[in-house]
Amino acid sequence: MSADLGSALHARGLRLTPQRRRVLDAVRALGHAGADDVAEHLAREPGSSPVDPSTVYRALAVLEEVGLLARTQLDRRGPSFHAVEHGGHLHLVCEGCGQVSEAPSVLAASLAADILSRNDFAVDTGHLALRGRCAACREQ
Numbered sequence: 001m002s003a004d005l006g007s008a009l010h011a012r013g014l015r016l017t018p019q020r021r022r023v024l025d026a027v028r029a030l031g032h033a034g035a036d037d038v039a040e041h042l043a044r045e046p047g048s049s050p051v052d053p054s055t056v057y058r059a060l061a062v063l064e065e066v067g068l069l070a071r072t073q074l075d076r077r078g079p080s081f082h083a084v085e086h087g088g089h090l091h092l093v094c095e096g097c098g099q100v101s102e103a104p105s106v107l108a109a110s111l112a113a114d115i116l117s118r119n120d121f122a123v124d125t126g127h128l129a130l131r132g133r134c135a136a137c138r139e140q
Helices: 002-011 019-032 036-043 054-064 103-117 135-137
Strands: 069-073 080-083 090-095 100-104 131-132
Touching: 002 019, 002 069, 019 036, 019 054, 019 080, 036 103, 054 069, 054 080, 100 103
Parallel strands: 090 131
Antiparallel strands: 069 080, 090 100
16 A cells, blocks of 8 residues: 555655645544544654644645545544545434444435435545434433
8 A cells, every 4th residue: 555655645746745635544443533533642652753633634644545445524623635546435423422324325325316316416425524412422
C-alpha cells in the first residue's frame, strides 16, 4: 500500500513523508478516526517520535485530496476519516452512546433514487451518516 500512497502523492507533485505514511496507517488501524484520534494513536506508538497535531491535520487534508481517505461528519465535533479501500458504507451513529456501526450503502439506494427523482439531487450514499439509537440505548 505504500506504493499506492507514494504514487498518489507523486502524481500531485507531493512527497511521501514518514508523517503522511504514519497518519494513513493510523486511520487504517482505527477504522474511523478524527484528527485528535489519529494524534492520540500516533502518540501511543512505542518507539516513534511524536507528530505535531497541525501535521496530522495537514496530512489528513492531503491524503483526502489525493483520494486515499474519505471524510464523513459522524458527530458535531469534527470530521472523521476512513481509508477509501474500506469501501462505501452507511455510518450508523448512535446519539445515545456514540457508537458508530456500518451498513452496506446499497441499503440507501432506493432512498437516493427517490430523492433524485423528487428533488433532482444526487445523494452520495458512500459517505452518509445516519443518526439514531442503537438497540442497547433504545432498551434503556
